[in-house]
Amino acid sequence: MLPESVFTTQELPASDRFEAWTEQLGRTHAPMHLSSEHTADYRGYQRVIGLGDVTVWPATFDHLVFRRTPRLVRQSDPEVFHLSLLRRGDGAASWGQEQVGYRIDDFHVNYSSRSYEISTGPDPVTIIGVEIPRAAVDLPAGRACGVVGRRISGREGMGALLAGMLVQLTSDTSSYQAADAARLGRVVTDLVTAVFAHALDAEPQLAPETHARALVLRVKSFVRRHLGDPDLTPAKIAAAHHISRSYLYRLFQNEGLTVASYVREQRLANARQDLIAPGLRRLPIHAIAARWGYPRPGDFTRAFRAAHGITPSELRDQALDRTAVDGAHIDVDAVRMTPPDAHEHH
Known part of the structure; x- marks a missing residue:
């Protein structure tokens, strides 16, 4: 089993629930000022899954306004990127004059070193949150922060790969072992880096090993979508990704696999x-x-x-x-x- 904990306000007296939820999110991401229309009896549920330096946390909670002020940034800054994949509900975020609205299966990205205000809609929302250290994102510092405030789709392209991985991971962690946590954390880190690079049109800036791992994930996703094709050959897979067959073979060798064995399995x-x-x-x-x-x-x-x-x-x-x-x-x-x-x- 992966390291995992569960927090729910329903186990607390109604008068203590909102304060406890505020403290829990402060520990999960960074200290924030929270407000809500439901402070008298707040309902929030969160699972926290530890993947080495990365934390993934699916959660469902009532209406909420998050404010991270410049003062809070100065007082405590863990220097982490936060991503939220919106699964139910709606929300909006603002950074100064910038404001972005989010739809189902959009990624929202913020950074603990910047002040922001985020508000959810009147109905409960469900998200899959990700906390990833700034230092783990293999992009130049100035470029990586350019994703803050962008709406990134989780329905297509690199975003869909990351969204699919997070949904699958959080739906059932029972098949994983504790030793898998750090490995999964590296996979999430590589995918987040690739998603950021794609959003910034900066894929050439990725380190070669990060680019290779992201490409393997894209190839595997392509294979899973085309398993019904009896002519799903290495040549066809390589051509679909504009790479040579020999490079495709090397990618899978680095994973301890062959292309044919992966397709067959x-x-x-x-x-x-x-x-x-x-x-x-x-x-x-x-x-x-x-x-x-x-x-x-x-x-x-x-x-x-x-x-x-x-x-x-x-x-x-x-x-x-x-x-x-x-x-x-x-x-x-x-x-x-x-x-x-x-x-x-x-």
């Missing part, structure tokens, strides 16, 4: 999910194979058996058997948990 992993999905049990196995780039069922069966030790039909049979057993258990538990007078109210 992704195809088989997706096919496996379809085979065990209850909603797809009527979909023929050959159709699942074709869906993930195996037009010849025999090729799919051989590759699947080599990877998992059983055939696709055997896996599906096992999944159906488990579903039947689990369903029986659920029915028993449902009966046990039903109040004695439940039927009398219907």
